[in-house]
């Protein structure tokens with residue numbers, strides 16, 4: 777499979793200066809002569825939560841797109857005007873009705889040549905009632921560690937990775 781050429785900035789995304797090729801780490805990269813910005817990989821950031829309650833993890837069943845009917849962690853893409861943490865809380869509330877508090881980074885997922893980086897936070901419910909967004913999910917539920925949906929019903933490689941990390945997680949000892 778051929779990969780398309782990676783996207784490049786022509787102008788500095790910080791100050792608008794025309795970028796000039798500069799040798800860094802063995803490759804020519806568009807670089808800003810004013811602020812030093814260098815153009816490396818472009819990715820979207822997906823931000824997800826592993827919300828645990830009574831030993832179970834919260835999953836949502838997608839009802840759109842190529843993964844229709846499969847299960848995913850609550851989450852979505854980070855917007856320009858928010859942090860990854862804010863996106864994780866916002867998407868979880870939108871998709872499940874639960875307001876959550878984050879308990880730290882659990883895992884991240886990426887694959888070379890694939891322009892997305894997924895971060896996965898541990899979280900717990902602080903308020904709200906289970907209520908799915910009807911345009912995004914058909915249902916949402918908590919699953920015990922030994923009763924997760926089968927692999928072929930999980931939406932993304934990052935879903936599998938996040939659930940593996942959740943099962944392996946041990947809280948720090950006092």
Ligand SMILES: [Zn+2]
Nearest residue numbers: 788791808811
């Ligand atoms: Zn610059």
